[in-house]
Amino acid sequence: MTHTSQFCTFYLDKLLFGVELKTVQEVIRSLEITRVPLAPEVVSGLINLRGQIVTAVDLRRRLELEPRAADLPVMNVVVRSEDGAVSLLVDEIGDVVEVEETSFERPPETLRGSVRTMITGVHKLKDRLMLVLDTEKACQMTADAVVAGQ
Amino acid sequence: MSESGIVQDFLVESYENLDRLDRELVGLEKNPKDKDALAGVFRTIHTIKGTCGFLGFNKLEKVAHVGENLLTRLRDGQLTLNPERTTALLGMVDAVRLMLKEIGSTGQDGEVDYAELRETLTRLQNPVAGDAGSAPASVGAVPCPALTESRADKKEEKREEEKIVQPATPAKEGASSTAEATPQTPVKPPAGSRHKSDDSTRKPVRGKIGGVLVERGAVQPGDIALALQEQEKGDRRRLGEILVALGLAKPDDVSAAQQILDSKLRDSAAAPETIRVGVNLLDKLMTLVGELVLARNQLLQIANTVEDTGLQAVSQRMNLIATELQEEVMKTRMQPIGNIWAQFPRTVRDVALGCGKEVEIEMEGKETELDKTIIEAIKDPLTHLVRNSVDHGIELPEVRVQAGKSRAGRLILRAFHEGGQVNIEISDDGAGLSGERIRKKAVERGVATAEQVARMSEREVFNLIFLPGFSTAEKVTNVSGRGVGMDVVKTNVEKIGGLVDLQSTPRHGTTVRVKIPLTLAIIPTLVVTCAGERYAIPQVNLLELVRLEAEKVSTAIEMVHGVPVYRLRGRLLPLVYLDRELKMAGKALEPGGSHDDAVNIVVLQADDRQFGLVVDEINDSEEIVVKPLRKQLKTVKTFAGSSIMGDGKVALILDVLGLAQRASVVSESRERPVAEKAAASAETAGEKQTFLLFAGLGDSRMAIPLSTLARLEEFPISQIEMSGAQWVTQYRGQILPLVRLAVVLEERRHRLRALQAPPAPDSGPLQVLVMNHEGRTFGLVVERILDIVEARADIKSKATRAAVLYSVVIGDRVTELLDIPAILQIAGVNAALAGQATKAAGVAN
Numbered sequence: 004m005t006h007t008s009q010f011c012t013f014y015l016d017k018l019l020f021g022v023e024l025k026t027v028q029e030v031i032r033s034l035e036i037t038r039v040p041l042a043p044e045v046v047s048g049l050i051n052l053r054g055q056i057v058t059a060v061d062l063r064r065r066l067e068l069e070p071r072a073a074d075l076p077v078m079n080v081v082v083r084s085e086d087g088a089v090s091l092l093v094d095e096i097g098d099v100v101e102v103e104e105t106s107f108e109r110p111p112e113t114l115r116g117s118v119r120t121m122i123t124g125v126h127k128l129k130d131r132l133m134l135v136l137d138t139e140k141a142c143q144m145t146a147d148a149v150v151a152g153q
Numbered sequence: 154m155s156e157s158g159i160v161q162d163f164l165v166e167s168y169e170n171l172d173r174l175d176r177e178l179v180g181l182e183k184n185p186k187d188k189d190a191l192a193g194v195f196r197t198i199h200t201i202k203g204t205c206g207f208l209g210f211n212k213l214e215k216v217a218h219v220g221e222n223l224l225t226r227l228r229d230g231q232l233t234l235n236p237e238r239t240t241a242l243l244g245m246v247d248a249v250r251l252m253l254k255e256i257g258s259t260g261q262d263g264e265v266d267y268a269e270l271r272e273t274l275t276r277l278q279n280p281v282a283g284d285a286g287s288a289p290a291s292v293g294a295v296p297c298p299a300l301t302e303s304r305a306d307k308k309e310e311k312r313e314e315e316k317i318v319q320p321a322t323p324a325k326e327g328a329s330s331t332a333e334a335t336p337q338t339p340v341k342p343p344a345g346s347r348h349k350s351d352d353s354t355r356k357p358v359r360g361k362i363g364g365v366l367v368e369r370g371a372v373q374p375g376d377i378a379l380a381l382q383e384q385e386k387g388d389r390r391r392l393g394e395i396l397v398a399l400g401l402a403k404p405d406d407v408s409a410a411q412q413i414l415d416s417k418l419r420d421s422a423a424a425p426e427t428i429r430v431g432v433n434l435l436d437k438l439m440t441l442v443g444e445l446v447l448a449r450n451q452l453l454q455i456a457n458t459v460e461d462t463g464l465q466a467v468s469q470r471m472n473l474i475a476t477e478l479q480e481e482v483m484k485t486r487m488q489p490i491g492n493i494w495a496q497f498p499r500t501v502r503d504v505a506l507g508c509g510k511e512v513e514i515e516m517e518g519k520e521t522e523l524d525k526t527i528i529e530a531i532k533d534p535l536t537h538l539v540r541n542s543v544d545h546g547i548e549l550p551e552v553r554v555q556a557g558k559s560r561a562g563r564l565i566l567r568a569f570h571e572g573g574q575v576n577i578e579i580s581d582d583g584a585g586l587s588g589e590r591i592r593k594k595a596v597e598r599g600v601a602t603a604e605q606v607a608r609m610s611e612r613e614v615f616n617l618i619f620l621p622g623f624s625t626a627e628k629v630t631n632v633s634g635r636g637v638g639m640d641v642v643k644t645n646v647e648k649i650g651g652l653v654d655l656q657s658t659p660r661h662g663t664t665v666r667v668k669i670p671l672t673l674a675i676i677p678t679l680v681v682t683c684a685g686e687r688y689a690i691p692q693v694n695l696l697e698l699v700r701l702e703a704e705k706v707s708t709a710i711e712m713v714h715g716v717p718v719y720r721l722r723g724r725l726l727p728l729v730y731l732d733r734e735l736k737m738a739g740k741a742l743e744p745g746g747s748h749d750d751a752v753n754i755v756v757l758q759a760d761d762r763q764f765g766l767v768v769d770e771i772n773d774s775e776e777i778v779v780k781p782l783r784k785q786l787k788t789v790k791t792f793a794g795s796s797i798m799g800d801g802k803v804a805l806i807l808d809v810l811g812l813a814q815r816a817s818v819v820s821e822s823r824e825r826p827v828a829e830k831a832a833a834s835a836e837t838a839g840e841k842q843t844f845l846l847f848a849g850l851g852d853s854r855m856a857i858p859l860s861t862l863a864r865l866e867e868f869p870i871s872q873i874e875m876s877g878a879q880w881v882t883q884y885r886g887q888i889l890p891l892v893r894l895a896v897v898l899e900e901r902r903h904r905l906r907a908l909q910a911p912p913a914p915d916s917g918p919l920q921v922l923v924m925n926h927e928g929r930t931f932g933l934v935v936e937r938i939l940d941i942v943e944a945r946a947d948i949k950s951k952a953t954r955a956a957v958l959y960s961v962v963i964g965d966r967v968t969e970l971l972d973i974p975a976i977l978q979i980a981g982v983n984a985a986l987a988g989q990a991t992k993a994a995g996v997a998n
Contacts, residue, residue, distance in 0.1 A: 037803040038686060040735035041789050049795055049803040054444045056795050056803055058783045086784050142785065 012097030059090040084142040185234035210262040219274040220245040371406035443778035449475040450799035491519030511561035518568035534642040546583035580664040586657040619643040682770035684737035687804040694809035699754040729816040759813035846939040892980040
């Protein structure tokens with residue numbers, strides 16, 4: 004029997020991403036965000052998740068994708084990280100998919116830069132590719148992510 | 154700590170231990186070979202024995218002693234634990250418990266000496282007797298009959314008085330096993346006469362009925378003696394009954410006295426009933442209460458908008474309850490400051506002895522309570538200040554006498570609450586600070602120029618000693634075991650939202666005042682709005698609010714070369730526009746331009762500077778629950794945390810100091826000559842760094858940046874152990890590998906042998922620089938610490954040997970800067986201490 008694992012998927016700028024289901028705490032609609040002036044650009048702000056203050060990370064900016072159009076709705080994928088819960092802002096939520104180990108492949112060598120550290124690989128689904136996101140890395144604000152406001 | 158405090162602690166601790174003993178002994182019975190459990194039981198009894206010997210409870214000590222003897226033999230495997238021995242040991246536990254109860258109520262360990270129990274325990278040390286099962290009835294199946302027996306046996310020899318029987322009553326609820334051992338429930342004296350015994354203690358003692366009666370003036374001491382004599386003659390009635398029978402006391406008085414006695418016993422039995430609760434649980438409770446406070450705030454807001462008297466009444470009530478609950482939960486985390494002061498007399502004695510001074514320490518307000526986290530955070534700064542006062546403040550006895558003071562200096566610690574904050578004062582009656590000397594030193598050290606210090610007020614001058622780099626260099630070796638200077642004290646106190654202030658009168662002494670908040674979790678703030686977002690400003694930093702009406706704005710806000718200022722009572726107050734600092738689009742984006750609206754100025758204090766923060770709106774003051782910022786936002790120094798407001802939205806808490814720094818109020822202000830100079834010099838030539846200087850081999854000088862240093866420590870040679878070939882010492886619950894500078898600098902061929910040489914037992918204490926490198930803590934043993942200096946490391950030359958990064962000129966002398974990773978590699982310090990050490994040494998060879 005081949006080993007399977009479950010992923011929670013979501014869309015970002017037409018790309019399909021997946022994060023391991025067990026790292027996901029919950030998925031919620033957009034919440035009111037408090038901006039944090041002078042914060043790194045990838046940090047959208049803070050949200051109140053039932054009494055818990057959670058940092059919202061704009062995943063589009065984090066993955067160096069096109070900025071989201073202002074009128075586009077956002078979804079919060081709240082993941083558990085070493086440093087508590089972090090909300091990843093995404094465009095749209097997809098299904099939970101179950102994939103086999105055999106469909107996994109390392110990211111192509113041509114994928115470079117800081118994005119490569121966050122995308123651990125690709126699962127070849129039937130009709131499209133699912134990019135596997137390392138949430139821990141995505142939540143880490145490395146020096147290259149801390150750009151704005153300083 | 155006072156003696157009663159010690160006794161109280163001893164009782165609480167012993168009760169806990171005894172409860173554990175019960176469980177362990179029973180468990181041991183099932184598994185008598187469990188060496189660890191036996192050793193644990195042994196240790197507990199040993200501790201109790203040792204402590205009560207020290208406190209003078211001889212009877213208790215005796216009982217514990219025989220128990221310990223038996224346990225020794227059990228532990229050493231000479232005997233095995235059988236039910237009889239377990240019973241006897243449990244009997245001893247119960248006896249100890251009874252005596253502790255006695256100590257709790259009367260301060261003495263009672264009259265009963267448990268001779269029989271001791272006999273049994275002694276007899277059971279004999280291998281045959283214990284195993285043969287020839288035990289007398291006294292050591293039956295349950296421990297307590299043993300006790301009752303032993304007590305009953307004493308009736309001829311000693312009269313058993315109320316004092317002994319009564320503790321059994323509270324014991325009924327507490328230790329259920331003793332319940333049936335005391336068939337009688339002490340009732341008011343006239344009610345019954347089932348006691349076999351009675352007392353004839355020579356004089357009325359507090360805690361006994363006679364004593365209470367005399368205290369209340371109901372009977373004369375002589376009458377008590379008379380009644381006692383009756384008892385001696387064989388009257389088995391209780392003392393109170395005899396008194397009533399003889400007409401020496403009224404039945405009412407006796408029963409009243411009995412009630413007092415009973416309640417005293419209840420109180421004393423209740424006193425040690427504390428529960429140890431994990432700090433985690435308390436933290437969690439604190440968080441939940443925080444949430445509740447938020448929910449309450451929300452509720453109050455809603456209730457104010459709805460016209461429903463029922464709802465308003467409920468919300469008001471809820472408000473009160475939540476407030477009270479918050480206070481009570483906060484109390485659970487409170488600890489008296491005396492806990493950390495307790496060690497100071499010793500510290501003072503040691504330091505005073507070390508420098509030939511005589512110092513008396515006085516403490517006021519020991520019971521002042523502070524949040525646990527704060528207590529921990531201020532421990533080191535306070536220790537430093539106390540040592541400093543003795544070391545530098547108080548003069549030598551001869552000097553004091555010459556100055557007309559008493560030989561012994563006085564050091565006064567005072568703690569008190571004031572305005573929601575705790576004030577801690579450390580005063581000495583020493584020589585006081587000399588403004589002239591500080592001025593001179595400040596100029597020497599390069600922390601300020603001569604003109605600048607000349608312009609400073611006396612108070613400003615005194616506060617110079619809190620600046621980094623202002624260290625009394627000749628005393629630098631004395632800082633071992635502490636942080637690294639007064640600047641560290643200031644930084645640490647400010648880290649927890651506190652303030653340090655220093656006042657000094659020449660020849661009369663110095664007072665350092667530390668102001669700290671009661672707790673860190675919930676703080677009072679002022680909520681303001683700026684660019685549509687709300688921000689909370691901690692009240693600690695708040696001085697006053699100024700509102701400029703629209704028509705006055707253009708004249709009241711003046712410009713100093715493009716910088717807006719406001720005349721606040723004749724002094725220029727620099728203005729900082731919050732929206733501009735935060736790069737937000739607010740109303741006041743254009744300072745100095747036309748203002749249509751009124752301007753709100755929040756006058757704030759950061760460090761020792763004042764500035765006016767211009768905000769769009771001042772909302773309200775509110776108590777908020779501080780939630781720390783996650784690491785993604787740790788880089789933003791302008792905010793101290795976040796909080797959920799009444800409406801459920803998140804608001805940021807301004808870090809006033811961080812904001813002031815960002816706005817250059819603190820670091821570049823005109824009024825801040827010291828920093829100004831530092832900033833100017835940083836512009837012209839490289840950045841200044843603070844270095845710790847120490848002696849290298851021979852006459853050479855070596856240095857490390859102060860930032861790499863965690864602490865300075867001094868370890869006596871006896872504390873140094875060998876782990877393989879590595880020198881190590883136990884430090885704060887960890888094994889600290891020690892790297893000897895002398896060995897690292899040694900020539901290669903000698904190094905291995907030197908590395909493995911054990912410490913010479915007769916050498917003096919080691920000076921150790923405790924450092925962290927990439928998560929590893931290690932100690933660098935150096936010959937001598939020289940100084941802490943601030944210098945620019947801009948004249949560099951290449952290193953001439955391994956372990957050295959480069960040479961620089963510090964204070965006109967060539968100084969070698971150590972290469973810490975290289976040193977670690979040479980010394981072979983690694984996560985796996987010993988093995989790595991040998992391997993690396995082998996390579997080096």
